[in-house]
Structures are given as C-alpha cells and as structure tokens.
Amino acid sequence: MIYMKCRAQLGHLEAHGLLNKYLWMEKCHLKTTAAVVDPNAQGQRNATLPWFWSLDIQGDSVSSDWMNEFYRVHWLRTKALCDQWVEELLLVEHEIDWTLEFFLFKASMWLRRLMSTSGAILEGHKCYAIQQAHMYQELAKHAHTNFIKTNPTFWPIS
Secondary structure, three states: OHHHHHHHHHHHOOOHHHHHHOOOOOHHHHOOOOOOOOOOOOOOOOOOOOHHHHOOOOOOOOOOHHHHHHHHHHHHHHHHHHHHHHHHHHHHHHHHHHHHHHHHHHHHHHHHHHHHOOOOOOHHHHHHHHHHHHHHHHHHHHHHHHHHHHOOOOOOOO
8 A cells, every 4th residue: 555655664764753643554545425415315424534634624514515514424423423422421421320229229228127127036037137138238349349440530420
C-alpha cells in the first residue's frame, strides 16, 4: 500500500508532527459507507468514520454539496451515538444504586419478619430468616465492593 510506504519514509525522516497527523491506516478504515445514499440502511447505527475523515482539508465541504451532506449525516450519527452513551451511563449508575437498595431492602425485610412474629417461632424459621438477611447483606457488601473496584469514585446516588 503506497500510503504505508510513504508513512514509513516519514518515520525515517523523523517527521513526528506529520506522523501524529497521519495515523496508521488499516484495511477496515477503507470500507465504504452508504449512509448518504441510504441513511436508514440496516447495520449503520454504531458505525463511525475512520480517523482520516476528521482531517481538516480546507474547502472540501464548501466545494461539494455531497461532502457537506456526508459530514452532516455522520456528525448527526456521532452526536446521537454520544447521546446514547451518556444516557446509558446515567441508567447504569441508577441500576447500580437500585441493586444495592434492593439487597439492603431484602435484608431488612427478613430481619423485620424475624422481629415481628408474635408468639413462638420455630427454630428452623428463625434460622432461615437470619440466613436470608445475612445473604442479602453479603450480596450488598459484595456488590458495593465490586462497584468501587470498577469505579473508585462510586458513591450511591440516594
């Protein structure tokens, strides 16, 4: 591939500024896109453009309506993808909080059942309630520990 040979020569010339601008090109970067032809085509939802489409080439979108449309479509797709990930992050943070709250709720529920029984309680029922409360407390502790490992800044929302 001519591009790779030219890039290798830039490396020999120690043109690091240009090497930072013109990144390594892989075969997957050369795939074509039909987003402008058919923006609703199946399988394009998570498609992103290769790095060379973001190079600042003056006048390429001004001189061509097709290129202007191409950049507009891909910018909107990238913005939508970014918005989806922001929303997903928010949902995951809440789901983590809901998981911890559920485990703690179930632990307290079993302890309330144990304390609220009037009269004689069978020893087996008492042991089962204690075991269930302990299990849910351990699940909450385990989940909290793993959430902290994943994200050290984690703090429950509620």
